[in-house]
Amino acid sequence: MTTMKTHQKPRTPLPAPHQLLICMLLLLSGCSAPQKNLPSEESTTKNIGILLLNHGSRSERWQKNLLDLEHNVADRILTIEGIDGVRTAFMEHATPSIADALESFDHEGYRHIVVIPVFLTIGTHMFDDIPTIIGMKDNPASIQHLKLEGIARYKPKAKTHLAPSLDFSGLLKSNALRRTTALSNNPENEGLVLVGYGSTHFDNQWSELFDEVGSYVCRKTGITEYTTAWCGHIAHYSSDSTTVAVNRILDTKERAIVIPLLVSQSEQFQIKIIGNGVSAVEGYSERVGYKPDAILPDPKLEEWVIETARNYAQSTAE
Known part of the structure; x- marks a missing residue:
């Protein structure tokens, strides 16, 4: 098991009179009687652990x-x-893994684990992979797939709760609006391109989400057109989808604004895939507004995480 650091509530020290009483009892007992080991922090039962996944x-x-x-x-x-610890875990490509984080919560005696997935929307990972990794599903095909990918499973002893993904909040709309407004010069002559990872099996859900965000941003800014591009496996990690979407906007508008709806930033997506797609557009420096940023950081996303944790803490107490 990988050793990792957890944000935990500090233990409340004993009041001074209690400390004095303990010292007197220890002096009276001397060395004549065997002493019991005090319980370690790991063996102390804790209530709720929050896992940001x-x-x-x-x-x-x-x-x-x-x-x-x-x-x-x-x-x-x-x-x-009711909440005693907070951790972050990565599904793949980084540590700590989900299995390691869950096992550490068990080792420290947590009764509940609330898994908050910082994922954009429903997809294969949210629908199948994550529930399988945390022991909520036992689909043999998924288990075999995870094994081939080298992703460990772990079913916690603690009662595990899986929260919904980001699109169940309203923050994607406000996030995209803020970032679009920062790049917009003349809304009437601009169009919006939203770029996301995409999903083969959940294309309808992804398209509906991006339509909601695009429509909202257009209503709030005065931009009259928007379109969508994909940058993940659905587009074979190619820049072409971004280039085609930008040119689609520039067929009727003077300028395109490109917003990557990705949770975080990476050189592969924002620079190589989306960035190269933008730079392939003729006259892009004048005709395209693009910043290789991401949904994070966002104070409203932080508020969503805190509120989600609070709601689950209240529900476990009922």
Whole structure:
């Protein structure tokens, strides 16, 4: 098992009179009687552990954004009654793994584990892979797939709760609006391109989500056209989808604004795939507004994590 650091509530020290009483009892007992070992921190039963779960990436910047998210919310989450620890885990390409994090929660005696997936929307990972990794599903095909990918499974002794993904909040709309407004110069002559990872098996859900976000941003800014591009396996990790989408906007508009709806930043997606797709457009420096950023960091996403943790803490107490 991998050793990892957890944000935990500090233990309350004994009041001074209690400390004095203990010292007197120890002096009276001397060495004549065997002493029982005090329970370690690991063996002390804790109530709720929060696991912030994300896909994972080899990109250090990508990882840092997710670890910064934990750092920014941990103290506030630990003020919620019943919650005793906060961790981050990566599904693949980075450590700690989901299995290692869950096993550590078990080792420390947690009664509940609330898994909060920092994923954009429903997809194969949310629908099948993650429930299989944490022991909620036992699909043989998924188990075999995870084994081939080198992704360990672990079914916790603690009662495990899996929260919904980001699209069940409203923050994607406000996030895309803020980033679009920052790049917009003349909304009437601009069109919007939303670029996402995409999903082969859940294309309808992804398309509906991006339609909701695009329509919302257009209503709020005065931009009248939007379209979607994909940058993940559905597009074979090619820049072509981005280039085609931008040119589609430029057929009727003077300028295109490109917003990557990706949770975090990586050189592969924002620079190589989307960035190269933008630079393949003729006259892109004048005709395309693009910043290789991501949904994170976002204070509203932090609030969503905290509120999700609070709701589950209240429900386990009922």
